[in-house]
Amino acid sequence: MTLEARDLTLEQGSRTVVHGVSLDLEPGRVAGILGPNGAGKSTLLRALAGLHAPAGGEVRLNGERLSRLRGHDRARELGYLPQAATVHWPLSVERVVALGRLPHLGPWQRPGAEDGYAVDRALAATGVEGLRHRPVTQLSGGERARVLLARVLAGEPSTLLADEPVAGLDPYHQVHFMELVRDYAGQGRTVALVLHDLNLAARFCDRLYLLDEGALVAQGTPREVLDPRHLGEVFGIRAVYGEQDGEPYVVPWGRAL
Numbered sequence: 001m002t003l004e005a006r007d008l009t010l011e012q013g014s015r016t017v018v019h020g021v022s023l024d025l026e027p028g029r030v031a032g033i034l035g036p037n038g039a040g041k042s043t044l045l046r047a048l049a050g051l052h053a054p055a056g057g058e059v060r061l062n063g064e065r066l067s068r069l070r071g072h073d074r075a076r077e078l079g080y081l082p083q084a085a086t087v088h089w090p091l092s093v094e095r096v097v098a099l100g101r102l103p104h105l106g107p108w109q110r111p112g113a114e115d116g117y118a119v120d121r122a123l124a125a126t127g128v129e130g131l132r133h134r135p136v137t138q139l140s141g142g143e144r145a146r147v148l149l150a151r152v153l154a155g156e157p158s159t160l161l162a163d164e165p166v167a168g169l170d171p172y173h174q175v176h177f178m179e180l181v182r183d184y185a186g187q188g189r190t191v192a193l194v195l196h197d198l199n200l201a202a203r204f205c206d207r208l209y210l211l212d213e214g215a216l217v218a219q220g221t222p223r224e225v226l227d228p229r230h231l232g233e234v235f236g237i238r239a240v241y242g243e244q245d246g247e248p249y250v251v252p253w254g255r256a257l
């Protein structure tokens with residue numbers, strides 16, 4: 001499904017923190033949303049998930065205004081993984097991941113075999129099968145992050161929106177996560193990730209959106225967006241550039257002079 005933002009203006013309290021942003025997220029692609037701390041990335045992602053009402057503009061899912069969709073339908077289509085999500089109840093990993101199936105169940109409907117298979121697939125995809133009977137409150141930060149990702153994947157949403165999903169993961173699991181979302185997009189789904197890691201963005205995203213002080217200042221391929229001018233002007237850094245296996249990489253090297 002295509003998720004479009006048109007001229008989106010978003011407020012936090014009395015402040016406008018996102019100004020007139022338009023973008024199209026398309027099936028089959030992994031989009032990265034980048035920008036300095038406080039640029040408005042999380043607020044934008046929440047609005048794309050239908051969790052933050054716009055002060056102006058609109059979000060449409062396959063042409064339909066998000067605000068018109070029933071909450072249940074929206075939750076089935078749009079999987080949202082918040083930044084630094086936590087679980088306060090000592091539920092088992094399996095039960096937490098099974099919560100991801102709720103949008104597929106009617107009010108009094110019990111989970112069936114298909115729900116169980118979807119939970120198993122999500123546990124396997126995120127490599128947390130071995131943790132399935134552990135209380136989620138007793139996991140390490142990185143393990144918990146993978147379990148919460150599994151909960152979103154268990155819902156098999158057509159669009160996955162994840163806010164800094166690799167923060168706190170070790171390098172193996174960062175790369176594994178990015179490969180996983182590429183496969184997910186490869187199945188015809190839409191993926192958008194808020195990322196701070198410029199290398200993962202360069203290597204795994206098809207399209208990048210660069211936010212600065214709530215405005216979309218650049219969009220395009222990683223090579224177009226991560227150019228020295230943008231890194232200098234928006235992030236205040238200079239970087240070392242290279243290429244490996246035909247893919248670009250960017251190593252932040254110092255503050256801009």
Ligand SMILES: Nc1ncnc2c1ncn2[C@@H]1O[C@H](COP(=O)(O)OP(=O)(O)OP(=O)(O)O)[C@@H](O)[C@H]1O
Nearest residue numbers: 012013017035036037038039040041042043044083
């Ligand atoms: N609940 C809130 N109430 C008031 N202001 C908020 C609230 N949440 C965020 N803001 C402000 O809105 C602006 C955008 O915040 P947002 O979390 O969207 O930025 P971000 O780009 O995701 O930042 P980061 O990279 O630090 O996570 C910031 O100036 C922030 O202080």
